[in-house]
Amino acid sequence: MKIFSNILIIALIGLFSSTYLFNLSPIDYRGTIEIETPVEESALRLTTEKQELLNPESITIKHESENEEVLKSVADSIFTVSVYKGNVPVKENIKNLELVSPSSNMTISIDSANPMVTTLDISQKKLGLEDGTYNFVFSSNLIASKENESVSVNVTYDTAGTYFPASKAAQSGKKGLTLYFATPNADTLIPVTRFVVEDKSLTRMAIEQLQNGPESGSLRTVIGDVTNTTYNNGNVVIDIPSSYESYNNGSTGGLLSYEAFKKTIFSVKRYWPIYSLSFTVDRKSVDSYFHGIDNVTSLPYAKDNYVLYMSYKVDGRYYLFDYKIDTQQAGISETDAPELKAQKMFDAYKDTDIPYGINPIPESVILKSAAMQGTTLVLDFTDSLMNAYNGKNDLRQMMIDSFSYTFTTIPGISSIRITVEGEALKNYVEGIDLTGILYAPEFINPENTTQTNN
Secondary structure (H helix, E strand, C coil), rough: CCHHHHHHHHHHHHHHHCHHHHCCCCCCCCCCCCCCCCCCCCCEEEECCEEEECCEEEEEEEEEECCEEEECCCCCCEEEEEEEEECCCEEEEEEEEECCCCCCEEEEECCCCCCEEEEEEECHHCCCCCCCEEEEEEEEEECCHHHHHHEEEEEEEECEECCCCCCEEEECCEEEEEEEECCCCCCCEEEEEEEEECEEEEHHHHHHHHHHHHCCCCCCCCCCCEEEEEEECCEEEEEEEECCCCHHHHHHHHHHHHHHHHHHHHHHHCCCCCCCEEEECCCECCCCCCCCCCCCCCCEECCCCCCCEEEEEEEEEEEEEEEECCCHHCCCCCCHHHHHHHHHHHHHHHHCCCCCCCCCCCCCEEEEEEEEECCCEEEEECCCCCCCCEEEEEEEEHHHHHHHHHHCCCCCCCCCEEEEEEEECCCCCCCCCCCCCCHHHHHHEECCCCCCCC
């Protein structure tokens, strides 16, 4: 018995004096320390299509994730919005801008193919903001990660400009010449219609009026010296002196001069038949001119198809101007039905991003359908059209004029009619009947705004 006791004591001493078993045996730790299993990090993030918005009525923001996630809202607002001008806060912690109010116990599952889409009202009227450029920060109440919880967008409200409607008829006793002048930064050409008394050849008058320049202080002419302009049975020849070198100085200046000549002369077609335009230098034919443009002899008249009419603001006035879209980029095929082409043209308004042009159609306006009735295109909009440019008749007319010009550049369409939810467009622009068929007005951007005939 004593021997057994001694053995037991020796064993206990060995056990308590050793650290090997405690340090290396997994049996000693298992069941005594709770090992926390790593939780998969949320991949939830915010996205929006555009980082720059002009005069928006609303914005659409998506909650996206590459993983399947379940979102639960315990508040009555998904987003908190703060507005800054520069680095100075203008409005902070704005809530309840969602067009559809979420329920306080809302649960929704999202994955890579099914984001959560939310539309917020950020109209100037809703927020009570003055004209200017602001930085909006949208913070989600559903995202815990500070890194991914917000998205910022630059928003510009610019509604102080004035639009003078296009005119259907010339001023009494005058002819309307549409002249093309360059923007201050030579980005593009702006069509301006000047009404003049016909006292010589209209083609010669058109060139002389181009040379005289615009009444606007900021637009400028790109047409200088011209030796002569002749018209012969629908064929126009413009002779340029070689001593005037500006037409060949730089690709931009050369192209703008060429386009100003061409578009201005072809606009005379409303009065006289114009079949072709040629350029000569010192009364001699040339293979190329205008800084490398080859097609300067017998340029035939051809109507431009698939043209968007965007807006440009200068000197406090909005002008419409033509912008030929890339049909391949817009997804337009010649085999498409006119209705489908119209929908793609409408989408091009929002998809066309040019730094100098302004989309005259607010982002919130939704085209519901397009249908042909003979050669008239019927554009049916949702109620969103009725809220566009609320209280601003001239900007509403600018949008209607843009529609009239744009959609009649689709082959086979001669006119448009506008409806809202299937009903005729009534009382939209004060004093203007828009319930019937609308044709593209003959005279765009009348220069003398004191006398116009609509």
